[in-house]
Amino acid sequence: MRPENETDGQPKRSFIEQARRAQIIAAAVEVIAEVGFVKASLARIAAHAGISKGVISYHFAGKEELMAQIVTQVYSDISEAVVPRILAEENHNAMIRRHIIAVAEHMSGHRDQIAALGEIFSHLRKDNGEPYFDTDSSAPLYEGLEGLYRSGQESGAFRDFDPRVMAVTQQSAIDAMFAYWVANPGHDLDAHAAELAELFDRATRASDTD
Amino acid sequence: MRPENETDGQPKRSFIEQARRAQIIAAAVEVIAEVGFVKASLARIAAHAGISKGVISYHFAGKEELMAQIVTQVYSDISEAVVPRILAEENHNAMIRRHIIAVAEHMSGHRDQIAALGEIFSHLRKDNGEPYFDTDSSAPLYEGLEGLYRSGQESGAFRDFDPRVMAVTQQSAIDAMFAYWVANPGHDLDAHAAELAELFDRATRASDTD
DNA sequence: CTAGATTCTGGCCATGCGGCCAGAAAATGA
DNA sequence: TCATTTTCTGGCCGCATGGCCAGAATCTAG
Structure with missing residues (x-):
């Protein structure tokens, strides 16, 4: 389960979460630049970042x-x-x-x-x-x-x-x-x-x- | 079965085939312009042209x-x-x-x-x-x-x-x-x-x- | 140490796609 | 008319995807 801190405005993010989001974003940029948007699936991005696919779903709405x-x-x-x-x-x-x-x-x-x-x-x-x-x-x-x-x-x-x-x-x-x-x-x-x-x-x- | 006229160079096309190709192309242009490339599936293009999906496969390699x-x-x-x-x-x-x-x-x-x-x-x-x-x-x-x-x-x-x-x-x-x-x-x-x-x-x- | 919160795993599922095909239908031509 | 070729139908198949979840692992606080 994901903690619900989105009661108002911006969700609060722990340092770990901020770091993970940054890591995922960086990996996604590299994958998209290399193979293009269409072939940049969540699975591929996750593999490139060395994490499980679910982590992306966990940290991003989609x-x-x-x-x-x-x-x-x-x-x-x-x-x-x-x-x-x-x-x-x-x-x-x-x-x-x-x-x-x-x-x-x-x-x-x-x-x-x-x-x-x-x-x-x-x-x-x-x-x-x-x-x-x-x-x-x-x-x-x-x-x-x-x-x-x-x-x-x-x-x-x-x-x-x-x-x-x-x-x-x-x-x-x-x-x-x-x-x-x-x-x-x-x-x-x-x-x-x-x-x-x-x-x-x-x-x-x-x-x-x- | 599709007639094989592609022995060399350009395939010969009957008038009917040329007309069908032109019709399909026109339908595809309209569908793409309306819903975008990604949502312009062969099924959608065929439906818009009022023909069966297989016709496109028949007249075009893909x-x-x-x-x-x-x-x-x-x-x-x-x-x-x-x-x-x-x-x-x-x-x-x-x-x-x-x-x-x-x-x-x-x-x-x-x-x-x-x-x-x-x-x-x-x-x-x-x-x-x-x-x-x-x-x-x-x-x-x-x-x-x-x-x-x-x-x-x-x-x-x-x-x-x-x-x-x-x-x-x-x-x-x-x-x-x-x-x-x-x-x-x-x-x-x-x-x-x-x-x-x-x-x-x-x-x-x-x-x-x- | 322990209970609870947080984060991660790995796989399952529904969806939509393009390609393909067997057989029906239509056109052709002798 | 009838055999042959051309064209069409409608559905099936394999594949890849994004979202989702139950349970495991890890971290945190008391």
């Missing part, structure tokens, strides 16, 4: 929760590493460049994480079959970029484009960069990021005549 | 071949509609713009097709679990864009960027546009395409000082 936790974990790692570096920049043009370059630099040391994230994004579905992560659930992510674009437009650093379209495009360009890198490990990630930074700088920057 | 045929079909439709319009342009900058706008115009009347295509791309795997369509299998697609970029660079229309990165980025931007549109049917596809055309024109165009 496969869905495990996957969602992976996404949460990776996302917060990224934010922690990238956001401060963006905010350290002093003008909007530099912030755009920094966003792309910082996330690439961070991910270059965490390839399994970004590979697993891509798999989960495209495969995880709710029971009714709808995507777990669509453009709406990513809204907070886009809103950050959109806000940056809008304020840059107000300051005159950026030309007059549709911020939503630009945000969707920049995010997709970054995702594609990682997908390409995951499929082609020899690819030069930093060089790719530098190209993207130049690309979006030119695409967003106000013309001299504007 | 689910894999059916999915591959869908991709082939949709791709050739796109090429037929878009390529001539690109070639009709007279300079490289206009060709880039036309590529984006023409594909969006074509797809605006074929939403199920592009929705199914996205599902198949991200879900279809070989037996060994590897993606059926990765960046390498899309190489012919990229090579077309890359060639366009290179010749534009030689002519001086484009600045000096990495053609591979630009091709991957432009394709991902277009894919993201469709994905956003599929998830948000009210989205203005033509306006989005116009924004992208402007974006990539600015990103690729040679500076006055180059």
Whole structure:
């Protein structure tokens, strides 16, 4: 039996439980990165972690929760590493460049994480079959970029484009960069990021005549 | 029993067989677009087409071949509609713009097709679990864009960027546009395409000082 | 030391899937 | 008309999966 501490809000977790959850998440990331979402069964993840299958069921409500936790974990790692570096920049043009370059630099040391994230994004579905992560659930992510674009437009650093379209495009360009890198490990990630930074700088920057 | 005409090269197909294959492909596209790849079982596709499940097995070697045929079909439709319009342009900058706008115009009347295509791309795997369509299998697609970029660079229309990165980025931007549109049917596809055309024109165009 | 809470094991079960097949039905052609 | 080929039906089979549970093992506190 599982202790019921979920009377309100967040369940309390013992240290052992936190450690187990972290271990399972780490194992799941490695397995998904290696064999893909579809073949990453609970049995396989458990075997990779050196534990029994039931342990996963014990610590997570189901496969869905495990996957969602992976996404949460990776996302917060990224934010922690990238956001401060963006905010350290002093003008909007530099912030755009920094966003792309910082996330690439961070991910270059965490390839399994970004590979697993891509798999989960495209495969995880709710029971009714709808995507777990669509453009709406990513809204907070886009809103950050959109806000940056809008304020840059107000300051005159950026030309007059549709911020939503630009945000969707920049995010997709970054995702594609990682997908390409995951499929082609020899690819030069930093060089790719530098190209993207130049690309979006030119695409967003106000013309001299504007 | 199935007649064996596959002695060499392409199997001969009767008119009835061609019609059935087309019917099944059409049904599969609709089902995938509606319920997603994972829930699009052969049984469901057959029911939607009003035929027995075995018919699909009879006309296609397996689910894999059916999915591959869908991709082939949709791709050739796109090429037929878009390529001539690109070639009709007279300079490289206009060709880039036309590529984006023409594909969006074509797809605006074929939403199920592009929705199914996205599902198949991200879900279809070989037996060994590897993606059926990765960046390498899309190489012919990229090579077309890359060639366009290179010749534009030689002519001086484009600045000096990495053609591979630009091709991957432009394709991902277009894919993201469709994905956003599929998830948000009210989205203005033509306006989005116009924004992208402007974006990539600015990103690729040679500076006055180059 | 001991009782109770916590964590783990290993296997069972229902479900849904794709592939397959024997025989029915329909089309073909002489 | 009737034999032969082509097409279709409906169900069966093996397989893999995620969820679940009874009982064992381990830890904790009094």
